[in-house]
Amino acid sequence: MNVRRSATVLVAAGSMLLAAGCESTTSGAGPTQRPSASASPSPADNGVAALSATQILERAQTALVDAKSFHLSGNVHDDDADYWIDLKKSGANMLGSAEFGGMKLEVLLVDGQGYVRMDEDMLAEGLGAETAKKLAPRLSTSWIKPDKASFKEMASAFDVGKILKPAGKLTKGEVKLSNQRSVITLVDAGGDYDELHIATTGEPLPLKIVGGGRALFAEFGADFPEIKAPAAKQIIEMPGKTKKS
Numbered sequence: 001m002n003v004r005r006s007a008t009v010l011v012a013a014g015s016m017l018l019a020a021g022c023e024s025t026t027s028g029a030g031p032t033q034r035p036s037a038s039a040s041p042s043p044a045d046n047g048v049a050a051l052s053a054t055q056i057l058e059r060a061q062t063a064l065v066d067a068k069s070f071h072l073s074g075n076v077h078d079d080d081a082d083y084w085i086d087l088k089k090s091g092a093n094m095l096g097s098a099e100f101g102g103m104k105l106e107v108l109l110v111d112g113q114g115y116v117r118m119d120e121d122m123l124a125e126g127l128g129a130e131t132a133k134k135l136a137p138r139l140s141t142s143w144i145k146p147d148k149a150s151f152k153e154m155a156s157a158f159d160v161g162k163i164l165k166p167a168g169k170l171t172k173g174e175v176k177l178s179n180q181r182s183v184i185t186l187v188d189a190g191g192d193y194d195e196l197h198i199a200t201t202g203e204p205l206p207l208k209i210v211g212g213g214r215a216l217f218a219e220f221g222a223d224f225p226e227i228k229a230p231a232a233k234q235i236i237e238m239p240g241k242t243k244k245s
Contacts (some may be wrong), residue, residue, distance in 0.1 A: 043201040043202035044201065044202075045200060045201055046199070046200060046201060046202060046203065046204050048060075048184060048198060048200055048204040049175050049184045049200050052172065053170040053171050053172040053186050053187075054170060056172065056184060056186060056198055056204070057164065057166075057170060057186060057196070057198075059198075059204045060164070060196075060198045060204050060205060060206045061161065061164065061206075063203045063204050063205045063206075064160065064205060064206060064217075066203070067203070067205065067220040067221055068090065068091060068221055069088075069089060069090040069091070069219070069220070069221055069222050069223070069224060070088075070089055070217055070218070070219060070220050070221075070222075071087070071088050071089075071217070071218050071219040071222065071224075072085065072086075072087045072089075072160065072163075072215060072216070072217050072218075073085065073086045073087070073215060073216060073218075074209070074213060074214050074215030074216055075213025075214060075215055076163050076193075076209060076215050077191070077192045077193060077211060082213055083098055083099060083100035083101075084098065084099040084100070085097070085098050085157075085158070085163075085215065086098075087158050087160070088219075088224045088226070088227060089160070090223075090224050090227050092109070092112070093109055093110050093111070093227050094107070094108070094109045094155075094158060094227065095107075095108050095109075095224065095226060095227045096108075096155075096157075096158040098157050098158070102121050103118075103119060103121045103122035103125065104118070104119040104121070104122065105117075105118060105122065105154065105157065106118075107151070107154055107155050107157075107158060108143060108227070108229075108230070109151075109155065110227065110228060110229045111229070113145070113229065114145075114146065114148070114151030114152075114154075114155060115143035115144060115145055115146075115151075115229075115230060115235070116143065116144045116146055116151065116154050117139065117140075117142070117143055117144065118139060118144075119136075119139075119140070120132045120133065120135075120136040120139075120140075123135055123136065123139070138236075139236075141234065142230075142234050142235065142236050143230045143234055143235055143236070144236050144238065145235050145236065145237050145238060146238050147238060150238075163209070164196065164206060164209075165192075166186075166188035166189070166190055166192060166193075167188055167190025167191060167192040168188055168189035168190025168191065168192075169188075169189040169190070170186055170187070170188055170189070171186070171187045171189065172184065172185075172186060172187075173185030173186065173187050173195060175200060178197045178207060178208055179207065179208065179216075181197075181199055181201070181207060182199070182200045182201050183197040183198055183199055183200060183207060183208075184197075184198050184200050185197055185198075186198065188211075191211070192211070193209045193210060193211035194210050194211035195208075195209075195210040195211065196208075196209055196210075197209075197210070203220075205217065205220060
């Protein structure tokens, strides 16, 4: 995962908007928890604490997919820097934002179509403060519709599989309580996270990432009505590439 690379792509998108004449244009409800099945007051031990570190991580990634939806928020690590992420995922759809280096990136993916939004500071990084200020009023209330390749690059910052992937050797730590839940800890020798907490009761879901701050997984199985396609008037179409004759 490389958030800085994603930022560079977004700034390039801002340049295309400027070329398209965008600078002259002027222009919900919180998540509801899905009803859960009848749960035992004391969930049974799921057995992951007896597995190897790699097996535990694989079980956690599978449990996250099976949960259908979740909310991840907090600080995560990207190579040599920490950044703030807020991600709501429902199936293949998602709504996320990342803040790093004083800039903010937002992505929205609905039914295979991606959209992005950048703040003024991010745009200023590549186009200068004056141009960024000119474009900001429109961009703050709009979603850019980039080509699929560009969106894939930007959205890589929100790839949970990559966030959970250790940078070095993964080892198994201790069983302990984390936010009143019994967890087994996984330790990344590469330093992307100090500990990854996996539930040892119920489903073996990842619950917390510790290191350079912390990030929490929550709202498993929730409905996120805010993950929806923007209204047509909020969408800025990127200019297509011109074919040479």
